[in-house]
Amino acid sequence: MRNIKTHKVEQLIIAAVAFFWCFLMWFATAAFSPSIAQKFNLTIAQMGILASSALWSAPILRPVAGYLADKIGAPYAFAIILVTTGLMSIASSYATDYKTLFIERAIVAAAGISFVVGIQHVAQWFEEEEMGAAEGLYAGTGNVGAGTGALLLPRIYGTDYSTAFLHLGIVALIIAAWMLLRGVPAKSAERAEMAKKTxxxxxxxxxxxxxxxxxxxxxxxxxxxxxxxxxxxxxxxxxxxxxxxxxxxxxxxxxxxxxxxxxxxxxxxxxxxxxxxxxxxxxxxxxxxxxxxxxxxxxxxxxxxxxxxxxxxxxxxxxxxxxxxxxxxxxxxxxxxxxxxxxxxxxxxxxxxxxxxxxxxxxxxxxxxxxxxxxxxxxxxxxxxxxxxxxxxxxxxxxxxxxxxxxxxxxxxxxxxxxxxxxxxxxxxxxxxxxxxxxxxxxx
Amino acid sequence: MGGGSIGKRGDIQYEPWYKWGVLFLYIEMLIAIGVSIYSLYMAFTGRGGFPGKH
The missing domain is CATH 1.20.1250.20 (MFS general substrate transporter like domains)
Structure with a gap:
């Protein structure tokens, strides 16, 4: 395991920030759906499909993400998710046709699978008696990303969803770098090894x-x-x-x-x-x-x-x-x-x-x-x-x-x-x- | 089934971070209550609501 001097609260903060940003990216499409619908003349049915596409990947990819967190360590699993969805978010800001935008945003929505990675990460760092508050702080704070996106994104960017998607992607890459720099998979090498082994x-x-x-x-x-x-x-x-x-x-x-x-x-x-x-x-x-x-x-x-x-x-x-x-x-x-x-x-x-x-x-x-x-x-x-x-x-x-x-x-x-x-x-x-x-x- | 140790387990000593964590979660709760009251007040008085304005 990496020899970095850290504290479990630092690990909790990194995980919560990464998850918050992933949730923000997950529901960013929904925040701009009226603008997207107007630009591409979407029908109500198409809007419904666009909204539901945000959930498609969760049941399939969350188990994979959890497995990956155990196998390679949560910071690396987080980084993979942030880099993939961040780059795709940047790409979606340049999409000129709806089909490309839809596919790229469906991939960005996979950012929501990061939830299980952070839960695993916090579990690897905190003790039994404080697990409830630690996991709650991680997940609750991260979940607010969805509401924050709905509240702030349209106010900051208006109808300019392209710029929003670009900025969201760039910040995701920065958080991925932070995660790789400061993230440590578990409190002890034994804990990390046990998760890896199973x-x-x-x-x-x-x-x-x-x-x-x-x-x-x-x-x-x-x-x-x-x-x-x-x-x-x-x-x-x-x-x-x-x-x-x-x-x-x-x-x-x-x-x-x-x-x-x-x-x-x-x-x-x-x-x-x-x-x-x-x-x-x-x-x-x-x-x-x-x-x-x-x-x-x-x-x-x-x-x-x-x-x-x-x-x-x-x-x-x-x-x-x-x-x-x-x-x-x-x-x-x-x-x-x-x-x-x-x-x-x-x-x-x-x-x-x-x-x-x-x-x-x-x-x-x-x-x-x-x-x-x-x-x-x-x-x-x-x-x-x-x-x-x-x-x-x-x-x-x-x-x-x-x-x-x-x-x-x-x-x-x-x-x-x-x-x-x-x-x-x-x-x-x-x-x-x-x-x-x-x-x-x-x-x- | 279910007949084991019942009673207080109050001998737990939390680390210093815990009280700050609890303070933070109370702040989050107050934000939720505040946003709820404000949004519902705006909606029920016909002035607008969350996430947009009337």
């Missing part, structure tokens, strides 16, 4: 078939998957579901209604990002206080209170989803938006709570586990809006998802966490089956 196809298959990993993936789909799905769904929901109520507020034209509906949606997004570190802190607090209120879930694991905190978060998300339906059916936009603000906070409870557990439960395979849990769960971002959209009543979708998807997921989560010893070892196929003969890396 970055194999066999270990990946082992993690992907563990009940606990699947349960945490469901948990993350219930929060982050839902968050990104709601980002796409909510503006349209408020514009259609509360059209008259929004008009009564004084928003007459389509543009004005979009602003009002976008505001309601942004509140959810902002709370979901900025409360995430608080959730990590709450996970630390539950751990310190030993709070374990739920039956079935193990109370004997070294990190059991964190597992109970996440259960509390999942229950809160499910409850607020049902309340959103009730507010919608009562046609009360104020009540709906207030519940939505609380909903954003509960989503943050889930996201922060999940990744306060993952690095502790999958200590030997942090990148692989994070890649699976943080990657596959993103499919929720595609599935939920479809369910909402195909519901007979526009307000009922939240309750359908809560009752028919979230409750079974929570039952599975509670069951998967009931083992008092190494719940992460239980799954489809035994440890020996997947990992073969006993190795140092796979020892209990």
């Amino acid at each position: 970055a194999t196809i066999r270990d990946t298959a082992f993690v992907w078939t563990r009940f606990a990993a699947i349960a945490l993936m469901f948990a993350y789909a219930m929060c982050f998957g839902l968050e990104i799905g709601m980002n796409a769904w909510l503006p349209g929901y408020y514009a259609r579901g509360f059209a008259d109520a929004i008009k009564d507020l004084g928003f007459e034209t389509i543009k004005d209604v979009q602003i009002a509906a976008g505001t309601f949606a942004a509140v959810q997004s902002f709370n979901a990002s900025l409360f995430r570190p608080f959730s990590g802190y709450m996970s630390d607090l539950w751990q310190r206080k030993g709070w374990m209120p739920f039956p079935i879930i193990s109370k004997a694991l070294p990190y059991s209170p964190r597992v109970h905190w996440l259960m509390f978060a999942l229950l809160s998300i499910t409850t607020t989803m049902i309340l959103l339906t009730i507010a919608g059916l009562s046609n009360n936009v104020v009540l709906s938006v207030l519940i939505l603000a609380v909903f954003g906070v509960t989503v943050a409870f889930g996201t922060g709570g999940t990744f306060a557990i993952v690095p502790l439960m999958f200590k030997e395979r942090p990148g692989t586990a994070t890649g699976f849990i943080g990657g596959i769960s993103c499919t929720g971002g595609v599935i939920y809006p479809l369910i909402f959209g195909f519901s007979s009543n526009i307000h009922m979708g939240y309750a359908y998802v809560a009752i028919f998807m979230f409750i079974p997921m929570m039952i599975f989560y509670a069951w998967a966490m009931h083992w008092d010893i190494h719940p992460e070892d239980h799954g489809i196929g035994t440890k020996e089956f997947w990992l073969g003969e006993y190795t140092e890396a796979s020892k209990d």
Whole structure:
């Protein structure tokens, strides 16, 4: 390992800044979509495809990024992502036809996969008792990149998205250089070596078939998957579901209604990002206080209170989803938006709570586990809006998802966490089956 | 199932960075609350909202 004098807080800052910038690049296309649509005369369907293309690469490439972080070290994995997406962002600023721009921006959107790299990096540097706050600070601060982009980019650059993409790419290259200069893969050579040793196809298959990993993936789909799905769904929901109520507020034209509906949606997004570190802190607090209120879930694991905190978060998300339906059916936009603000906070409870557990439960395979849990769960971002959209009543979708998807997921989560010893070892196929003969890396 | 060690685990000593981290996360939370209140006030009074102006 490189012999650089550093501190874990420096590593946390580097990772958070890199992730923040990656998130900024990830959603920069969306921030300029009206200008792009106008320049290339895009139809509504084309705009929808452009918006959804931001999510295409996440489920596939996040697991790869996690594997790479374990294998070569997070700073190098970060640098690869930043350089690739940064150069592509620069190239997209010179695109003259829509097809080229679309392909280049879809590649830039892959910057979002960096999330799992940073989670792995922080896990390699921080201690168990501070993991919640450390991961929360990393992920929460980084996530704000999306909201910051929506808020600031159009104000700084107006409709000149080309210059914005150019500048975003150049800064990405600078951060990549900083990462290579100051980034150190782990606190100790042993930690880095352990992660490297377990970055194999066999270990990946082992993690992907563990009940606990699947349960945490469901948990993350219930929060982050839902968050990104709601980002796409909510503006349209408020514009259609509360059209008259929004008009009564004084928003007459389509543009004005979009602003009002976008505001309601942004509140959810902002709370979901900025409360995430608080959730990590709450996970630390539950751990310190030993709070374990739920039956079935193990109370004997070294990190059991964190597992109970996440259960509390999942229950809160499910409850607020049902309340959103009730507010919608009562046609009360104020009540709906207030519940939505609380909903954003509960989503943050889930996201922060999940990744306060993952690095502790999958200590030997942090990148692989994070890649699976943080990657596959993103499919929720595609599935939920479809369910909402195909519901007979526009307000009922939240309750359908809560009752028919979230409750079974929570039952599975509670069951998967009931083992008092190494719940992460239980799954489809035994440890020996997947990992073969006993190795140092796979020892209990 | 679930019958193990219950109770406080309050003997944890955090490193000095931790209190600054907690302060930072409280600031982030206050920003979220502030942005929410401002944006919703603008929207509910028909004056505009996030991310654009009315």
